[in-house]
Structures are given as structure tokens and as C-alpha cells.
Amino acid sequence: MTATARTPRQSAPSPQLTELHLKMLRQMLLIRHFEEKAAEAYALGKIGGFCHLYIGQEAVAVGALAALRDDDYVICSYREHGQALIKGISANAVMAELFGKATGCSKGKGGSMHLFDAKRGFMGGHGIVGGHIPLGAGLAFASKYKGTEQVTVCFFGEAAVNIGAFHETLNMASVWKLPVIFLCENNRYGMGTAFERVAAVTDIVEHACSYDMAAELVDGMNVLTVYDATRRAVERARKQSHPTLLEVRTYRYMGHSMSDPLHGVYRTKDEVEEQKARDPISHLAGKLKEDGVIDQAALDALDAEIHAEVEAAVKFADDSPDPEPGELFTDVLVD
Amino acid sequence: MATLTYRDALNQALREEMQRDPNVFLMGEEVGVYQGAYKVSRGLLEEFGPQRIVDTPIAELGFAGIGVGAAMGGLRPVIEFMTWNFAVLALDQIVNSAAKMLYMSGGQINMPIVFRGPNGAALQLSSQHSQAWESWLAHIPGLKVVAPATPADAKGLLKSAIRDNNPVIVLEGEMLYNLKGDVPDGEHIVPIGRADLKREGTDVTLVCHSKTLAVALKAAEQLAEQNVSAEVLDLRSLRPLDEAAILESVKKTNRAVVVEEGWPHAGIGAQIVDLIQRDAFDDLDAPVQRITQADVPMPYNKLLERAAKASPEKAVAAARRVLYLD
Structure with missing residues (x-):
């Protein structure tokens, strides 16, 4: 469909909405370019260990976090660079953490899988599949206990749904009516295992029935759809203190981690290409161009600006010092 | 100096610390309506209400993790395991979450949480209910582990554990709960780390x-x-x-x-x-x-x-x- 063939809009989007859409585009581009740079740095040996990239899934973090208050909690699995950036940790501090530097958001002690910024309500980066799901409910328990009306969004992948902690936590969150959103990013594969090969119930939203919980199935390649669904869930949590399970269907373009292949034994190159055709950034950029909000020149300028920001983050990380040797023994216990 | 059972000494410690700090709460199986599987929490539901004395389903991994999350959110949870044999199901949360949180967050998130319950053998409970886990737990940096033997130490160490800003494991004993002993009157604290x-x-x-x-x-x-x-x-x-x-x-x-x-x-x-x-x-x-x-x-x-x-x-x-x- 071309712009000229379209039915004229009943009303143009409000300036606030346009501003939000531009912000979302910028945030998705930031994640995309940040992750591309992280991949490069990993290949150069500047980042070690496991590094799980978010390319393809940007709309999920950006759409969901746009629906939150600044003081709301976000807690994630180990594929959390995107959420960390959008919750307000600077690209410098995230990249420096990936580089293991003292200036990283976890002082170089956590790495890619353990990004933290407690002051901004970014409660980690957790490395055991599904292990942080009860932590998300616990944060919500604390908010409800203290009456702060904060909402917690707990991100996890579809593979975590097969973990006992998922089921135990959804049950308790529902019994205790906790203000938490369980946001399952269904990217179809737990490492190299297709979800339908290991899950009896493949529509994850259906699990909500077992726990008498509200749920929604969401197109995760469309940032606006993610935003709208999360807003409804946030409202339910904040106003009624009811939990929600969101199944957000998305796709990761990269391998499970940097040490894994993009495709091969478990998925075809064609499948990956087919999914890339649904790219969330192109989708939003296309819409904004159609709406006349942004033209190609402005898009290119935005892209260049973000490239520069990410380049600067790499330089910052490169130039930052390693932690002092004495840091080995700090932060084990507090006084 | 009052003569108390080990059970009542723990009960006093919980009550006093919950009176002292509204952020302290107790969570576990049978802690509320049933008054505790071993009656350690007797009377606490009546005094503090269901918001602070929280009965859980039988889901050790889940409620231990919810406790860890609540500690991240600024509360001071006391997580009761009916026995440490069942707490093995929650080891992921104790070892991977509670013990590591401060370190992997670069010192940002401390973990003021207590995990407590009876440890070791009682009488004729057979293989799965008669295990002493202290060497497993004491192996882990980021945890403190105490194992009081007397009512006075039970009270004083549990109070210290609840006030500690780190995760503390309190190993009690089914065979100890009825043990009687003198407990000093008034504020009685036993510092962690002293034999x-x-x-x-x-x-x-x-x-x-x-x-x-x-x-x-x-x-x-x-x-x-x-x-x-x-x-x-x-x-x-x-x-x-x-x-x-x-x-x-x-x-x-x-x-x-x-x-x-x-x-x-x-x-x-x-x-x-x-x-x-x-x-x-x-x-x-x-x-x-x-x-x-x-x-x-x-x-x-x-x-x-x-x-x-x-x-x-x-x-x-x-x-x-x-x-x-x-």
C-alpha cells in the first residue's frame, strides 16, 4: 500500500504521540547499533564470556519500557543490554561493563549478563534461566507491602516457561495479587531448541489460565502494539494490583550468544531472512515516513548521531581502567 | 534471666525484631494460620497480621526467590523452611541470587535476608529428612551461616541475623526446639562470628x-x-x-x-x-x-x-x- 492509495486519516497523530514515536525509533536504533558494536568488540576480543545480543527484539524493550514510570522496576534475564539502555543506563556505562571496566554499571564485576542500576530501578541482568522470575514477583511484593504503587516488569524468554520457578511464581503472584508484569519474549528458540519441540503448550498465554491471571498475546515486531499492551498491563498492576502475563512474539536475528551460529541445524537462513523482513525498526521508520513525520535525510541524520554515540561508548570503554586489584575482595559482604 | 525453650527463644527474637522494624516479615509454609510446623511462629499472625506473616504454598524455590526480590525492594524478609532438606529445592535462589547479588551488582544491591529452619537429623525420619547441610552452605562466599545450640544463642543470633545487611542462614534443630535454657532478659544480641x-x-x-x-x-x-x-x-x-x-x-x-x-x-x-x-x-x-x-x-x-x-x-x-x- 502506498501513501497515495491510503484512506485519509481521520486525524493526524497528536504532537505528544509523534514525539513518543520518534523517541521509540531513536531508542530502537540505539539498541541496534549498540549491539552491532558489541558484536564487533566481541570479535576483537574486547568482550569476553557470554554475550547475548538483542538485535531483532528491540521493539519489545522499547515498547514495554515506554509504558513505565521512572521509579518502576525492570528485571531481566541475561539478554538485557536493550532494557538496560532504555531504563536509562548510559551507553558508556553498559559498554564499559561489557568490557569489564571499572566504569561499568556493575564496576566490571557483572559483565554482559549482570548489568545493574538500582537507582534507576534496573534490577539486573540474571544468568540462570527463569531464576529471576520469582525476584520480579518479590520486587512487586515489596512495592505492595510499602504501598509505593510501583510496577515491576519481569522480562524472560520462552524457554524459561518450562522452568518450575515460572509456575511457582505465577501462582503466588496471582494468589497475592502482586503488581507485576511477566513479559515473556518468545523468540522461538531456547538456544538451538525450537520451543514446540520441548513444550506441550506452545501458546504461552494459555499458561495464565492455570493461574487465573490476565494475559495478552502481543506482536513483538511492532513497538506500538507492545506499548499498548504493556500500558494495559501497567494500569491493571498499578490500579488494581493484578499481575499480567504478556506473551510477546519476537525474533532474534543473531545466534543465542556470540559464540553460537546464526542459523544452521536448528533454523534456516531463509527463516531468518523472512523474519528480518518484519524488522521492527524499518516498520516504525516506514510508518513515520508515511505519516510525514520524518524524511530520509532526517532518518539518516538520526542514524549517524546514534552511530556516533555508540562509537563514543566504545572509546569510553576502551579508555576506561580495569578495576583495581583490591576490588576482587570488595562487595562480597556489606558491614 | 528467664528459662525458655529454644522454640520460644526464636519466637521472642522474631517478635521483638518485627516490633522494632516494620520492614521485617516472615514467609514460609504453615507459618501463619497453623502457627508454624514447629510452632516457632506461634501467635505472630495474631499480632502482625497476614501482610507480615505470610503463608506460602509448598514451593520453596518460588518463595525463597520472592524473598530475595523483596529484599532487593528494601524489605527484610525472614524465610522459614520447614526443614533444610526442603530448602535444597531453593538452593538456586540462596546461592545464585542471594549470595551473589551484592558482588555482581558491583556493590549496589545488598541482601538483608534470613533463611532459617531445622537442619540435620531428628529421630527415625530416614534418608531424605535427616541431612545436615552446613558444609554446603558455609562453602558459599556472600553468605553468613550460624548454628545456635542453646536458647540464648538461638535468640541472640536470630536477632543479629535479622539486623544483618547480608544473607544469613540460621540452622536450627528439630531436636533442639524443646530444649530449655536461660535467656538473658531484655535486649539480647549474640554477634555473628564468635564462638x-x-x-x-x-x-x-x-x-x-x-x-x-x-x-x-x-x-x-x-x-x-x-x-x-x-x-x-x-x-x-x-x-x-x-x-x-x-x-x-x-x-x-x-x-x-x-x-x-x-x-x-x-x-x-x-x-x-x-x-x-x-x-x-x-x-x-x-x-x-x-x-x-x-x-x-x-x-x-x-x-x-x-x-x-x-x-x-x-x-x-x-x-x-x-x-x-x-
Whole structure:
């Protein structure tokens, strides 16, 4: 469909909405370019260990976090660079953490899988599949206990749904009516295992029935759809203190981690290409161009600006010092 | 000085700390309406209400993790496990979440949480319900581990644990809950990390903790009848370990026997022997002996179970060996 063939809009989007859409585009581009740079740095040996990239899934973090208050909690699995950036940790501090530097958001002690910024309500980066799901409910328990009306969004992948902690936590969150959103990013594969090969119930939203919980199935390649669904869930949590399970269907373009292949034994190159055709950034950029909000020149300028920001983050990380040797023994216990 | 059971001493500690700090809450199976599987939480639901005395489903992993999350959110949870045998299901949360949070967040998120419940064997509960987990737990940096043996220590250490800003494991004992003892009136705090000399002696040190204090004290009485003066050192804390107290006693007596509930392989006693051989080698007059549970799953049969457990007779025999009396 071309712009000229379209039915004229009943009303143009409000300036606030346009501003939000531009912000979302910028945030998705930031994640995309940040992750591309992280991949490069990993290949150069500047980042070690496991590094799980978010390319393809940007709309999920950006759409969901746009629906939150600044003081709301976000807690994630180990594929959390995107959420960390959008919750307000600077690209410098995230990249420096990936580089293991003292200036990283976890002082170089956590790495890619353990990004933290407690002051901004970014409660980690957790490395055991599904292990942080009860932590998300616990944060919500604390908010409800203290009456702060904060909402917690707990991100996890579809593979975590097969973990006992998922089921135990959804049950308790529902019994205790906790203000938490369980946001399952269904990217179809737990490492190299297709979800339908290991899950009896493949529509994850259906699990909500077992726990008498509200749920929604969401197109995760469309940032606006993610935003709208999360807003409804946030409202339910904040106003009624009811939990929600969101199944957000998305796709990761990269391998499970940097040490894994993009495709091969478990998925075809064609499948990956087919999914890339649904790219969330192109989708939003296309819409904004159609709406006349942004033209190609402005898009290119935005892209260049973000490239520069990410380049600067790499330089910052490169130039930052390693932690002092004495840091080995700090932060084990507090006084 | 009041005479209290170990159970009531723990109950007092919980009540006083919950009165003192509204952010302290108790969560676990049967802690509320049922008044506690072992009645440690008796009366607390009535006093503090269901928001602070939280009955859970049987889901140790889940509620331990919810406790960890609540601690991240600024509360001070006390998580009760009906026994530490069931807490094994929650080890992911204790080890991977609670113990690591401060370190992997670069010092941002501390973890003021207590995990408590009965540990080790009771009577004829067989293999899966009769296990002492302290060496597993004390192995983990980022945790503190205490194992009080008396009502006074139970109260004082639980209060310290609740006020501590780190995750603290409190190992109680089903066979200890009815034990009576004097508990000081008023605010009674026992600092974590300090052993306590429960009986002075000159010939041999019996190092013990939790239920093996009773074993060691009985052994010391029997040894006294044989003209052997045994010193009984109750560790109370297993991490941090009061190394100075152990070394001081061994330097005085020159001989030691460690009496513990757990299995021998990689047990707490092995850690203590390591310390003594390293830092008190020149003071030792005999190799240190260990009395442990037999290296088998706990049997059900009463006679076999008795044979598997540490006993005063075994401790006496070990003391006589290090004194070269036999």
C-alpha cells in the first residue's frame, strides 16, 4: 500500500504521540547499533564470556519500557543490554561493563549478563534461566507491602516457561495479587531448541489460565502494539494490583550468544531472512515516513548521531581502567 | 534471666525484631494460620497480621526467590523452611541470587535476608529428612551461616541475623526446639562470628556446633570421670568462623576433636582441621580427630540410625585417641 492509495486519516497523530514515536525509533536504533558494536568488540576480543545480543527484539524493550514510570522496576534475564539502555543506563556505562571496566554499571564485576542500576530501578541482568522470575514477583511484593504503587516488569524468554520457578511464581503472584508484569519474549528458540519441540503448550498465554491471571498475546515486531499492551498491563498492576502475563512474539536475528551460529541445524537462513523482513525498526521508520513525520535525510541524520554515540561508548570503554586489584575482595559482604 | 525453650527463644527474637522494624516479615509454609510446623511462629499472625506473616504454598524455590526480590525492594524478609532438606529445592535462589547479588551488582544491591529452619537429623525420619547441610552452605562466599545450640544463642543470633545487611542462614534443630535454657532478659544480641567456650578444660578441645554441643558436653562429663579435662568450644557461627577462638583453645590443650553432624567428606570438620594444621601445627601433640555422621544416607531403623550419628561415646573414644590413652 502506498501513501497515495491510503484512506485519509481521520486525524493526524497528536504532537505528544509523534514525539513518543520518534523517541521509540531513536531508542530502537540505539539498541541496534549498540549491539552491532558489541558484536564487533566481541570479535576483537574486547568482550569476553557470554554475550547475548538483542538485535531483532528491540521493539519489545522499547515498547514495554515506554509504558513505565521512572521509579518502576525492570528485571531481566541475561539478554538485557536493550532494557538496560532504555531504563536509562548510559551507553558508556553498559559498554564499559561489557568490557569489564571499572566504569561499568556493575564496576566490571557483572559483565554482559549482570548489568545493574538500582537507582534507576534496573534490577539486573540474571544468568540462570527463569531464576529471576520469582525476584520480579518479590520486587512487586515489596512495592505492595510499602504501598509505593510501583510496577515491576519481569522480562524472560520462552524457554524459561518450562522452568518450575515460572509456575511457582505465577501462582503466588496471582494468589497475592502482586503488581507485576511477566513479559515473556518468545523468540522461538531456547538456544538451538525450537520451543514446540520441548513444550506441550506452545501458546504461552494459555499458561495464565492455570493461574487465573490476565494475559495478552502481543506482536513483538511492532513497538506500538507492545506499548499498548504493556500500558494495559501497567494500569491493571498499578490500579488494581493484578499481575499480567504478556506473551510477546519476537525474533532474534543473531545466534543465542556470540559464540553460537546464526542459523544452521536448528533454523534456516531463509527463516531468518523472512523474519528480518518484519524488522521492527524499518516498520516504525516506514510508518513515520508515511505519516510525514520524518524524511530520509532526517532518518539518516538520526542514524549517524546514534552511530556516533555508540562509537563514543566504545572509546569510553576502551579508555576506561580495569578495576583495581583490591576490588576482587570488595562487595562480597556489606558491614 | 528467664528459662525458655529454644522454640520460644526464636519466637521472642522474631517478635521483638518485627516490633522494632516494620520492614521485617516472615514467609514460609504453615507459618501463619497453623502457627508454624514447629510452632516457632506461634501467635505472630495474631499480632502482625497476614501482610507480615505470610503463608506460602509448598514451593520453596518460588518463595525463597520472592524473598530475595523483596529484599532487593528494601524489605527484610525472614524465610522459614520447614526443614533444610526442603530448602535444597531453593538452593538456586540462596546461592545464585542471594549470595551473589551484592558482588555482581558491583556493590549496589545488598541482601538483608534470613533463611532459617531445622537442619540435620531428628529421630527415625530416614534418608531424605535427616541431612545436615552446613558444609554446603558455609562453602558459599556472600553468605553468613550460624548454628545456635542453646536458647540464648538461638535468640541472640536470630536477632543479629535479622539486623544483618547480608544473607544469613540460621540452622536450627528439630531436636533442639524443646530444649530449655536461660535467656538473658531484655535486649539480647549474640554477634555473628564468635564462638563460645561452653566448658573450660586443659587436656583436649572438643569443637562442636548445634546439636553436637550436647554430645560434646556429655563426652566432657564422661571424660572428667576418667580424669581427662575437656574443653568444649561451641562454634555458633560457621561462616565467618571464629578462627582465633579455635586456635586459642588448641594452643592451650594441644589436642582437638571435631564433633559434627554432617558427613565426613568435605565437611565442616575438614575446614577446622585445615585451620589447625596450618596455624597451630607446632602446638599440636596429636593428629586432630573427627566424629561425623557415618558416610551413608541416614537409615530408618532405630539401632542403625543411632550407629550412624555422632555420640558422646564416639567423642570420648576420639578424645582418648588424641591423648594416646588407648
